[in-house]
Amino acid sequence: MTDTPTTEPRIDCHVHVFDPARFPYAADAWYTPSPAETGTPDQLGHVLDAHGVRHALLVGPNSGYGLDNRCLLDTxxxxxxxxxxxxxxxxxxxxxxxxxxQAQGVVGVAFNVALLGVDHYRDTGPLLEHLRELGLWAQVQVEGEQLCALAPLLRDSGARLLFDHGGRPRPADGLGQTGFDTLLGLADTGRAVVKLSGWAKVSQQPHPHADVVPYARALLQAYTPQALVWASDWPFLRAPARIDYGPLLDWLAQLVPDAAARQAILWDTPRRLFGFA
Known part of the structure; x- marks a missing residue:
């Protein structure tokens, strides 16, 4: 275990909030979080405080709320x-x-391709144009080879691109898989950023997920800490095994032992990109 100083300034760039007592779940929600998966704004605040995390990027979940952003905006x-x-x-x-x-603190729009499929997003050219004009992020979650089909649309859009969970590669397919190669290739746009997060979604091994470390290192080389951010994915919906917040920070400390590079990922880069004070 690496000794990760709690005095490091930190920003968590992917968390969800669920407060069904105040904001009931949609009747047609794709997935309804269990009580153990619920993460209220107050609970989130306590978790962030306990780990020295000063800011967080709240992501509207398809689970529970769908297109209903009220809980997020209220938080x-x-x-x-x-x-x-x-x-x-x-x-x-x-x-x-x-x-x-945007006036209420929103900095981007979620494109959950991993859940809804590539075809669902083929008509998003006008939306991407709005995002480009307003300086908002297109936050894209893909898995496997999905990015190959969407990359031309995303590249041509001129929009700022924020990729969830390391692009969700498939470790069994090796580093040369075309979807991950496509993600690495988008680094040259100068407007793409990747979250080092969500490895439990793709790893075939328990924490610390040794099989995804080569992908994280490839992202470090292609994007550098100036275009990488860290995230926990709290409160860990549909997790395949128990996940705790502290070991996720420790995982990053092991991957990025250089303190300056780690501060860029945890603080400098997300603060600059998302406008945290």
């Missing part, structure tokens, strides 16, 4: 200096709707 409104958000919107959301979300 930001209660703590505007601590949180920013990534909303879930209709593909035909207008520029005015996006501007209204």
């Amino acid at each position: 930001i409104a209660r703590h505007p200096d601590r949180y920013k958000g990534v909303a879930v919107v209709r593909h035909d959301a207008s520029r005015a709707e996006l501007q209204a979300l």
Whole structure:
């Protein structure tokens, strides 16, 4: 175990909030979190405080809320200096709707290709144009080879691109798999960023997920700490095994032992990219 100093300034760039007592889940939700998976804004605050995390990027979940961003927006409104958000919107959301979300602390829009499939997002050209014009992020979650089909649309859009969970490669397919190669290739756009997070979703091994370390190192080489951020994915919905917050920070410390590089990933880069004070 690596001794990770709690005095390091930190930003968690992928968490969810669920508060069904105040914001009931949608009746047609794709997945309804169990009580053990629920993470209220107050619970999130306690977790962040315990681990010295000063800010977090709240991501609107398809689970529970779908297109309902009220819980996310309420959490930001209660703590505007601590949180920013990534909303879930209709593909035909207008520029005015996006501007209204932006005024409430939203910095991007989620594209959950891993859940909804490539075809679901083929008509998002106009939405990506709005995002580019407003300086908002297209936060994209893909898995396997999905990015190969979407890369031309994303590259040509000119929008800022934020990729979830290391691109969710398949360790059994090796470093040369085309989806991950495509992600590495997008580093040359200068407007793509990747989250070092969510490895439990793809690893075939228990924590510390040795089989995904080569992918994380490849991302470090291609993107550098100036275009990489860290995230926990708290409160760990549908986790295949127990996940705890502290070991995730320790995993990053082992991957990036250089303190300056680690500070860039944990603090400097997300603070600059997402506008945290």
